[in-house]
Amino acid sequence: MSKISSRVDLALHKPVHTNENRKTAVCITDGNPSTCWTSTLYPAYAQIDLRGCYRLSRIVIRTPAEGATLFDVYASADGVNFSRIAQKVEEMTCPPEGDAFSVDCEARFLRVRVTYNNAADGASLRGVEAYGEPCGQRCEPAAFIPPEDFEQSAYNVPITQEDTLQEVRELIAYTIGEARADWFTLRLAENDRKPGQMGRDYFL
Numbered sequence: 001m002s003k004i005s006s007r008v009d010l011a012l013h014k015p016v017h018t019n020e021n022r023k024t025a026v027c028i029t030d031g032n033p034s035t036c037w038t039s040t041l042y043p044a045y046a047q048i049d050l051r052g053c054y055r056l057s058r059i060v061i062r063t064p065a066e067g068a069t070l071f072d073v074y075a076s077a078d079g080v081n082f083s084r085i086a087q088k089v090e091e092m093t094c095p096p097e098g099d100a101f102s103v104d105c106e107a108r109f110l111r112v113r114v115t116y117n118n119a120a121d122g123a124s125l126r127g128v129e130a131y132g133e134p135c136g137q138r139c140e141p142a143a144f145i146p147p148e149d150f151e152q153s154a155y156n157v158p159i160t161q162e163d164t165l166q167e168v169r170e171l172i173a174y175t176i177g178e179a180r181a182d183w184f185t186l187r188l189a190e191n192d193r194k195p196g197q198m199g200r201d202y203f204l
Contacts, residue, residue, distance in 0.1 A: 044123035053139030062098040062127035067119025075107035080142040108139035
């Protein structure tokens with residue numbers, strides 16, 4: 001196995017998967033801090049495949065200079081089981097050199113989950129860097145497990161009116177508290193759907 005310097009960015013030009021705006025995901029590992037991946041929502045995440053198993057010692061997360069970005073960083077050997085290895089919870093702007101974290105973990109996959117920026121409506125990342133050395137182990141992605149067929153699953157059951165009312169009761173209790181949930185009397189009413197319209201749901 002060839003020696004890789006711990007000063008080499010292991011994430012450089014490695015493939016990235018994002019949950020939104022995948023066309024610009026490459027900006028996260030292109031090594032250019034002037035490019036940026038953006039999302040229109042929170043939370044949003046980017047996952048990098050380092051294409052090998054490494055003992056990571058340091059990571060650098062670059063976010064926009066405007067505003068303060070909060071995020072969590074997770075690591076995984078198989079792309080399924082992740083552990084959080086770093087977190088930014090202080091509302092401080094990103095320094096020019098990025099937010100650096102000392103870590104100690106074996107990983108092939110890194111996932112950055114952006115949860116908030118106080119100056120933007122959606123998540124952004126300018127770059128992710130990873131440093132470490134090969135750990136001498138094989139880190140293979142977990143085998144794909146196809147989802148269970150819905151028709152044969154435990155979820156394929158009729159939804160009763162009482163089920164619907166109970167869901168609404170729980171939503172009310174969650175929103176305004178258990179003590180106030182009994183302030184409401186619920187019943188289902190007929191939908192006033194008209195031709196060409198979606199109609200409305202009533203919870204009275």
